[in-house]
Amino acid sequence: MIENQNSFRGKGAFKKGTGLSNVKKVAERYGGAMSIETQENVFVLHVLLIIPQHPESSPQQMD
Numbered sequence: 366m367i368e369n370q371n372s373f374r375g376k377g378a379f380k381k382g383t384g385l386s387n388v389k390k391v392a393e394r395y396g397g398a399m400s401i402e403t404q405e406n407v408f409v410l411h412v413l414l415i416i417p418q419h420p421e422s423s424p425q426q427m428d
Contacts, residue, residue: 366411366412366413366414367410367411367412367413367414368409368410368411368412369409369410369412370407370408370409370410371407371408371410372406372407372408373403373406373407373408374406375403385399385401385410388410388412392412392413392414395414395415395416396415397412397413397414397415398411398412398413399411399412399413
């Protein structure tokens with residue numbers, strides 16, 4: 366699990382850009398997940414990555 370906190374200026378919802386959508390796609394591709402929560406002027410990014418014990422069981426890399 367990776368957790369990252371950062372400040373932002375805004376009200377309520379946090380706009381997800383290309384970088385965060387790529388993080389979400391990679392996490393899901395490897396059986397993990399991504400979530401974002403906002404609290405006042407702070408957003409918290411949670412990324413769960415499932416790392417297999419045996420490399421041969423991991424999905425093939427995309428070209």
